[in-house]
Amino acid sequence: MKKKICVLHVAEAAGGVERYLETLFRYTDHDHVENILICSQNYDYKKMKQLADRVIVIKMAHQIDSKADFKAVKAIRHYIKRITPDIVYAHSSKAGALARIADLGIKNKVIYNPHGWAFNMQQSAKKKEMYKWVERISAHFCDKIVCISDAEKESALREKICKPSKLQVIYNGIDLEEIKNTKAKTRNELNIPEDAFVVGQVGRLSEQKAPDVFVKAAKLIKEKIPNAYFILVGDGELRNQIEVMIHKAGLDGSFLITGWVDNPAAYMKIMNVGTLLSRWEGFGLVLPEYMACGVPIVATDVDAIPTILTSKKTGLLVQMDNALNVFQSIFSLYKNQKLKSMLIRDGYEEVIIKYNGHRMVLANEKLYVEGLEYG
Structure with a gap:
């Protein structure tokens, strides 16, 4: 019997990211993929517990907070070492930064899905540049970046976030x-x-x-x-x-x-x-x-x-x-x-x-397998 692929998801932002994860977990092939979620206090624990194989809640700050972020990185690293997942899958920019720092030096594959680039938000030019540099540096510490639309991929290429081969477009899907x-x-x-x-x-x-x-x-x-x-x-x-x-x-x-x-x-x-x-x-x-x-x-x-x-x-x-x-x-x-x-x-x-959720889930599962086989 083939070993299940263990995917450790890390998510801070709720809302659309939470709905994405609900669909992903609901239609995953549970015979082949084990989904474990580390999420912020903003998530509906009871709902996610019904969908994921395991849910771990840790405190995460939405804004930059050096003390809180250090504690979150420490907690995420503890669970990565303890669970030893095949893949760490980080969702949204804040969790993407925390998870990739936490995973430094640990042997597994890392996938990052920004769910919308922070540098595309309306904000000061200084902040936009800061987010671009953070993404460019962090891109070196993951194996694949999932873009939820063609526009997101175009943004990444335009801003030279990473090499084109690291980007994969998987359209968002909904639970029809x-x-x-x-x-x-x-x-x-x-x-x-x-x-x-x-x-x-x-x-x-x-x-x-x-x-x-x-x-x-x-x-x-x-x-x-x-x-x-x-x-x-x-x-x-x-x-x-x-x-x-x-x-x-x-x-x-x-x-x-x-x-x-x-x-x-x-x-x-x-x-x-x-x-x-x-x-x-x-x-x-x-x-x-x-x-x-x-x-x-x-x-x-x-x-x-x-x-x-x-x-x-x-x-x-x-x-x-x-x-x-x-x-x-x-x-x-x-x-x-x-x-x-x-x-x-x-x-x-x-x-x-x-935009069928089943298609989105299959595309993600294919990404897991290809990453482990050919990465």
Whole structure:
């Protein structure tokens, strides 16, 4: 009997990374791969314990914190030595740095998936350069870097992060079966009028996801579509600011902020339009999730988004920070049922072919085997 491949995953960031890992663990061939997860305190331990073979929680700081980072590296190194995995698989930039430092001098293969390059985020030029140099140096201490989109690979090549042969594109995948089996929320239980035209966005209430632009667009939409209703599915550091904006726009009675939820697809299924108004985006896992739920999409034309959405075929692309452009696209979907139906049909076909979670898992498992056989 062949020995199982032992993969030790290290993850700090929750949200999209956590959903990625859930799909990866759920559809792994457990006869051939053993998944062990070291994760931060931000993860849902009970949920991950049902999916991974073993879950270890350690304290990790999201921001740079020399004392906390030293302790995290020490803890990760302890578990690497104790578990002796065949592969250490680091997810996101912070865990990627911690895991690669922790693994120095230990014999195994190392895979790193940044889940979106930190240097593509909107920040000072000084910080961007710092992140680029960190990635260039750290790239020497892993065997393979997984890019979640073609745009991510292009960024890596443009910034000379590593040699091309070290990069592997594996598109994000979603759990189509789970989405299909998710029961939709009813408008009644959410106190949304049955005849409402519901516009929603799933994502963190953060600078990246531009919930402020969503509220500005909502004000314009409400003026033209009186029965419009708006949902922000998520939470985050900008929540108080967004609530003030909603109140000043006079939208209190037409707005719902759900906070963090375990089943975002349940909310997507009642939307007439789903948006992703990001200012930067490594992939945008919510895009194929909208497609799988039969929701037409309006999203910004930034980073990886236009490589996932084909304009006027699987979604409508808008300019970043342009609330008027967002309003115009959503209003066109409100008026044009033919366009809306086409986006839903073509989007669903796209997600079945390209963004199926099973395909993502198989690609990762192939990477494990090839790395151990030929690395």
